[in-house]
Amino acid sequence: DARVTQTPRDKVTEMGQEVTMRCQPILGHNTVFWYRQTMMQGLELLAYFRNRAPLDDSGMPKDRFSAEMPDATLATLKIQPSEPRDSAVYFCASGAQRRDGTEAFFGQGTRLTVV
């Protein structure tokens, strides 16, 4: 049963520390999304990639966030330095972009708490 795998599931860190979240997309999917979910803002798109190239990262605070796909089996989202306002659930999703749109499959998320 193919699925998107995210690690870690939970992360508690102190303000100022670097945080790295990892995602293994479903094999064969050429599109990867990073979303952040909070009660106040709902689901926000941070970045997305097609064929490992970043297409849109305008939703991401550039001064502290970075997203990369070093290879087709790994996507990373880094926050440096982390701040309490970054506390949220971060979701990775992958999909196969087709002519009738992209159907995304979500991982279970990384719950980040910055204290």
Add this chain to the structure above:
Amino acid sequence: GNSVTQMEGPVTLSEEAFLTINCTYTATGYPSLFWYVQYPGEGLQLLLKATKADDKGSNKGFEATYRKETTSFHLEKGSVQVSDSAVYFCALSDHGRGSTLGRLYFGRGTQLTVWP
């Protein structure tokens, strides 16, 4: 631009009641439309989809019809169960060109609680 608007929650129903969650969209082209469901502590799961006007998506007793004339994709279920309690998200996938191609746009989600 592209956007999705869905009804504010929370929605609270008794078991076996009829459910409607409204969703409308704006899009520059002819997008595909989706409903996703999120159970507590989990990621979003695709519930159903429709790729062109007048298509009806259905799954697990839920249905939604792609209405181009009203730019709507309302989610319905004839008889809800306690196990349907979750957050429901309406979304569209752009068929546009360039960087928006394939991008997903989500509504804010609607919390559904079903009581026995």
